[in-house]
Structure formats: C-alpha cells, structure tokens
Amino acid sequence: MNNIELKPAIRNVQLVSVDHPFYKLYLSQFRRKSNGINNSAVKSKSFLISMVLERTVQEWIKTSATVSKERIIYYEIGRKRFFKELDYVIKKNNRYIIGEIKVSSMEGDVVSKAAKQLNESKIILSHISKDIGMQIISINLNYKNTEDKLDEFNPNFSGTIFRSVELNRNKYEFINLSPVEINQWGVNNSIVKTPELLQAAIFEAELRDKRRSAKKELEDKVKIQVENKVANDSELQTEIKDLMMLVSILTIKIDLLEKGWVHLTNKSEEFLNEVLQNLGEVIFVTDVIIKEDSKALITSGRALDYHTDHHKAKFIAWYCRKQTSLGGETILMDAEKVYGKLKEDEKKELEHIELFEHKIFPDDKESHPLVNNDYPRKFYYSYWLVKKEQNNNSALKEFQRIIKEAEPLKILLASGDILIIDNHRIFHGRTSIDGSKDRFLRRYWVSNS
Secondary structure, rough: OOOOOOOOOOOEEEEEOOOOHHHHHHHHHHHHOOOOOOOOOOOOOHHHHHHHHHHHHHHHHOOOOOOOOOOOOEEEEOOEEEEEOOOEEEEEEEEEEEEEEEEOOOHHHHHHHHHHHHHHHHHHOOOOOOOEEEEEEEEOOOHOOOOOOOOOOOHHHHHOEEEEOOOOEEEEEEEEEEEHHHHHHHHHOOOOOOOOHHHHHHHHHHHOOOOOHHHHHHHHHHHHHHOOOOOOOOOHHHHHHHHHHHHHHHHHHHHHHOOOEEEEEOOHHHHHHHHHHHHEOOOOEEEEOOOOOOOHHHHHHEEEEEOOOOOOOOEEEEEEEOOOOEEOOOEEEEHHHHHHHOOOHHHHHHHOOOOOOOOOOOOOOOOOEEEEEEOEEOOOOOHHHHOHOOOOOHHHHHHHHHHHHHEEEEEEOOOOOEEEEEEEEEEEEEEEOOOOOOOEEEEEEEEEO
C-alpha cells in the first residue's frame, strides 16, 4: 500500500483587524528580520505615490460603503499561524466583497497578479462564507502610454460602475482609474499632502516605459545581427550603438530621480558629454587639481566637509582623469534622510535660515535659503557659508550633528570613472589627499531649467 502524505488542513479562519495581537506580533517579527536590509532601501517615486494613492482609494471607498475594519485574513495550518492582507473588505449583509488596489507603471500582468491574490484569499475565506465577490481597482501611472481605457471616476464610490471580467473561470469586478483624478480627490479631501509627488512619479514611470521599449528594440536589433550574421552592417551598428546610449541615459535619469546619484566606470569623456546634453545645460566647468600651498579648499589636499555647490547647478558631474595614490575618496550623504530625522519644529526653523551665496554669476544675491520646500525640496549647505548669527541656532546645530554622526557613502573614483549627483539633494565632500598630488578631476555644473 502506497503511503499518501496528507497536507494539514486550513483551520480557524477569521478576518481580524490590524490591531489583532497575533498580527502585531507577526509584524514586529517581520520588521526585526528585515531591519538593516529594507529600511535603508531607496524608495522610488512610484513606490511612494503608490502608498499615497492606495490610502486615498481606501478613504474614497469608506465615504459610501460599509468597509470592515477586519481586512487581515488569519488562518492556521498545523501549529503555524498565517496572515494575508486585503486592501479592503466590504460587507453587504452576509456577502463579502474583497478588493485589491493596484498602483503600477506596468501594463499586462498587474491585473492577473491581483486576480491571483484575490482568488487565493477567496479560497481561504470560503471556510467562513460562500458568498464572496472580488474587485480590482487599477491605477496605472503610465496611463498616457497604454491602450487601456480609463473608466469614469465617481466621487461617490457606491455609484461606481465596474467592468465584469473573467480570468481562469473566476469572475471579478474591475475598474481602471486615472491617477490624476484620484490624486485630486485626495487633495480636495486633505488626504494627499504633497500633490506634486504624482507628477514626479508619472515622469519616472514614463522614463521606465521608454527604457523598456528601448531595451526591447535593442534586443531585436542584436537578434537580427546575430541570426543574419550582419556584423559589418554599418547602419545596423549605428542603430544598436544609439539604442545602447539611450538605455544608458534613461537609466542614469532614473537613478538620479530615485537615489540622487550615479557612479559609472570605465567611460569616455565623449560619453559624459552626451549624457550631460541630455540632463540640461552645462553652466560651469572646473578642473579640480591640487595646487601647492593653495588656500582654496577645493584645490588643496585637505579634506572637504559635506556641502552643496552653487544652487543654480541642479546636477554636478565629475570625470576622473587621474586619482591620487592615497585618499581622495568622495563622500556622499542624502540630505533628505538627514532632514527626515529632525523634529517638525526644527524643520520649520531651518526654513528661515539663509546662508551666504556662492558669488559666481553676475545675478548672484547676498544669501540663499538652506531649505526650499517647494517640491521637490532643495538644499543649499556649506558650513563655511553659515552666517555668524546662525552659529548658535539649535535646529542648525542638530542638523549638523546628524550629518557628523551619520555614516557616509564613500566612492573612490578611478581613471575613466564618472560620478553625477543631484546637487539639490546630495551633500558631497572629500577625504584628504595623502598620496600623489597629481589627482585630476573635471567638474561640470549642469542646470536643468
């Protein structure tokens, strides 16, 4: 007789709230496991806006539907506890409607993934109810470049008309909404605090879509080259080269938008010049070399503390022609992360602090604000430009303390390396140059106005 291994049955299925003690314990254990891994990860604009829009949709549903506080599926298999989170649960008499809110910048399988998640949840919940409906609310940030039609947004959720769709013999109610309309509803109802974030996320989604298209076209061209053995086709070679450059530029733009810096190795100055043309206008170029007995920090061998350059430079790019034999590491710090550690009253205090202006251009003024909160937030900071009367400002001292105690990102540029940073967000500096004094970097200030 064959031994048949029976899987333990699902039992004790119930819907619980986020305050359920078992769920809170599960979350605390999960956070401990991910501590130091995910909490420092760079969050894309698409990720940030997705959380805002999901919450906005949840609040929109609440305005005219009986939304259950219990939206966490709790169940046990053997001695183990499991949880599945639903975006919302609506109760209509004895009927449950479970829903998924999907904010994405991708076409295609987003809906099928949501459908799969809902069907898995429905199977588990069938232990407590046989009358379960499923809804998918889709919000595509890249809606301008897709063929998916947008459905009408009704401020009254109960009056919303869903489409009926069928996937793998399961029926779902589906609606595809405009992110702009959801964002505006959130603004009107005091849910969305930074409405400008959506435009940045849409721009990022468009960049990603262009990169996907360019990569696909590049793959097709290379396939033609390999299959037809046309390595000497100059026109095809030019097309492949142009597509490779386009993919590189789009990747650089996405990295600058997300994390504020990008480090490229083994590149030519011609490559950098093409990148800079796509980022904006070069407004100032400096050869960063060491001069004996120089009083200027930038041309001395001394360490350079964290600072930004002139506020007219949105981006700074360095091309390394030669590195010193010891020291000379570039240090970077994300000002947004420093700012995020301040108390709210300290943040407001920083808004009133003005530093001396870099006097470079004819229209430069006497001072410039340390923080400009117009989205996206812009920082302008150099400790040597702090005005004397601001030295004892408690918020500024706390800001400087956090900078001093934070762990920097260190990058040692080698010959042929490129480093580009968002000058309005990333503080930069340099360790002392203790080796050879023939270090040679070329620096570019780029305005994207």
